[in-house]
Amino acid sequence: MIQLYIPLNFLGVIYREIKQSLTDLDKMFVLLEKDREVRDAPGARPLAGMDSTVRFEDVSFHYEAARPILKNVSFEIPAGKTVAVVGPSGSGKSTLARLLYRFYDVQQGRITIGGEDIRKVTQASVRQAIGIVPQDTVLFNDTIEFNIAYGRPGASRAEVEEAARAARIHEFIAHTPKGYDTMVGERGLKLSGGEKQRVAIARTLLKNPPIVIFDEATSALDSANERAIQSELKSAARNKTTLVIAHRLSTVVDAHEILVLESGVIVERGTHAGLLARQGKYAQMWRLQKLEAEPVL
Numbered sequence: 001m002i003q004l005y006i007p008l009n010f011l012g013v014i015y016r017e018i019k020q021s022l023t024d025l026d027k028m029f030v031l032l033e034k035d036r037e038v039r040d041a042p043g044a045r046p047l048a049g050m051d052s053t054v055r056f057e058d059v060s061f062h063y064e065a066a067r068p069i070l071k072n073v074s075f076e077i078p079a080g081k082t083v084a085v086v087g088p089s090g091s092g093k094s095t096l097a098r099l100l101y102r103f104y105d106v107q108q109g110r111i112t113i114g115g116e117d118i119r120k121v122t123q124a125s126v127r128q129a130i131g132i133v134p135q136d137t138v139l140f141n142d143t144i145e146f147n148i149a150y151g152r153p154g155a156s157r158a159e160v161e162e163a164a165r166a167a168r169i170h171e172f173i174a175h176t177p178k179g180y181d182t183m184v185g186e187r188g189l190k191l192s193g194g195e196k197q198r199v200a201i202a203r204t205l206l207k208n209p210p211i212v213i214f215d216e217a218t219s220a221l222d223s224a225n226e227r228a229i230q231s232e233l234k235s236a237a238r239n240k241t242t243l244v245i246a247h248r249l250s251t252v253v254d255a256h257e258i259l260v261l262e263s264g265v266i267v268e269r270g271t272h273a274g275l276l277a278r279q280g281k282y283a284q285m286w287r288l289q290k291l292e293a294e295p296v297l
């Protein structure tokens, strides 16, 4: 019986994965490949989940041994607070998010949630505790409702709609030909970068996890759209333990702590005001971005 059950169950999982990923088979294989890199420890229990404080303790990490990516990175996101990471492209910002979501295990140091090493608890429970608004949201060839409910399978239409309203995508959906039953993805309605991000925010609101990761889009949105989406991001992060991978400094001003990452090393850290007063790299980045934002007369 058990022998029969396991393969059928496995096929069921594969089928669901394929159904959910027709838009992006490549991405699915990349994800499955990543999943193979981490395994639950024997007898691993789920995360207790009482405390959502996140800690990176002396974390070092490489994808390939010859090329260290993160070097002795330590920081804490107290429960309900926001830590923002800024730094040049390739400095390792998104890698921090991938490690927290446990796509990979660290080679040195440890990452804890509520004091528990994430390598010692089940991967599923870690992922259950975290919502991600990624740079590029993958949409499945399915209805808008399915795409939002993906945040919490089994959610009712009313719950999906409530999340869509909070993410300010409801009006847009209401104007599509079949509303929440409209097909999206490659073979359906195409959504803009901003609309996709709103779908990701709605998914996260519906999942309502204690920890949220925002990997801010580098180029998907124009600045008017970017400003408009900030308030929805803020409401999704309210009272959540939040890691923001920021490309625009305007996003980080209110963070509890800002980390400046360069070649995998935290070279500066502090609040926005503290870092400006320091007149270092952050202050320089801030001046540059302000100059770029000024209208050219």
Ligand code: ATP
Pocket: 063, 064, 069, 087, 088, 089, 090, 091, 092, 093, 094, 095, 096
């Ligand atoms: P950006 O601001 O451009 O998104 P980032 O600071 O988020 O950059 P990461 O995505 O963390 O940077 O990447 C850090 C480094 O790790 C980069 O040099 C990248 O090429 C490398 N890297 C990322 N993913 C992999 C991988 N799967 N295998 C090997 N190297 C990788």
